[in-house]
Amino acid sequence: MSSQQTTPGFRRVAVIGAGVAGRGFTRLCLQAGLQVVLEDVMPANLRRAEQDFATMAGLELVSTVEDAVREADIAFDFVPDELESKLEIFCMIDRMAPPRTALCTPSTAQSITDLASCVYRPDRCFAVRGPLRAESTLQLLYPASASPAILAATRQLLEALSFVIDLQPDNDVPALVKNLPLPLTSTS
Numbered sequence: 001m002s003s004q005q006t007t008p009g010f011r012r013v014a015v016i017g018a019g020v021a022g023r024g025f026t027r028l029c030l031q032a033g034l035q036v037v038l039e040d041v042m043p044a045n046l047r048r049a050e051q052d053f054a055t056m057a058g059l060e061l062v063s064t065v066e067d068a069v070r071e072a073d074i075a076f077d078f079v080p081d082e083l084e085s086k087l088e089i090f091c092m093i094d095r096m097a098p099p100r101t102a103l104c105t106p107s108t109a110q111s112i113t114d115l116a117s118c119v120y121r122p123d124r125c126f127a128v129r130g131p132l133r134a135e136s137t138l139q140l141l142y143p144a145s146a147s148p149a150i151l152a153a154t155r156q157l158l159e160a161l162s163f164v165i166d167l168q169p170d171n172d173v174p175a176l177v178k179n180l181p182l183p184l185t186s187t188s
Contacts, residue, residue, distance in 0.1 A: 017078030018045035039068035069097035094119035123147040134162035
């Protein structure tokens with residue numbers, strides 16, 4: 001299955017984090033013929049990625065999130081699955097990526113509804129749950145605000161990487177809120 005046929009809007013993938021999971025996901029993307037920008041702040045992780053992918057075309061290695069997402073169609077983060085880390089990376093990508101960029105995070109602990117409520121593109125935020133190995137089943141979680149077209153494109157991208165996709169709405173009510181006006185208080 002050619003990636004051109006199955007991923008009409010997603011040609012350039014940013015992968016944030018070049019640890020074991022990030023490198024494994026990068027390999028799947030490169031094998032599918034996608035362009036990948038792999039970011040890590042640790043030079044040793046980038047050197048390892050350079051060795052791992054020396055014979056594969058389509059990879060660019062960078063050391064900043066800004067460089068990784070500058071032209072990305074979709075960004076996958078592989079930061080620790082804790083609220084502070086996920087919020088930080090989602091907000092960074094949201095500020096630095098073009099408006100068209102979708103955000104997807106592997107997470108078993110975080111609500112994608114919560115994370116999406118903290119960025120300016122809640123319609124383009126998704127989470128995946130499950131083993132990131134080809135031909136495994138992944139849950140693709142999406143908030144109520146998800147764009148049907150972007151959800152479909154994200155699903156197509158993951159299917160092009162040989163995942164079996166189980167779409168799951170995230171029915172959480174946002175517990176995190178961004179940009180609320182402060183309540184007015186009386187000084188009398």
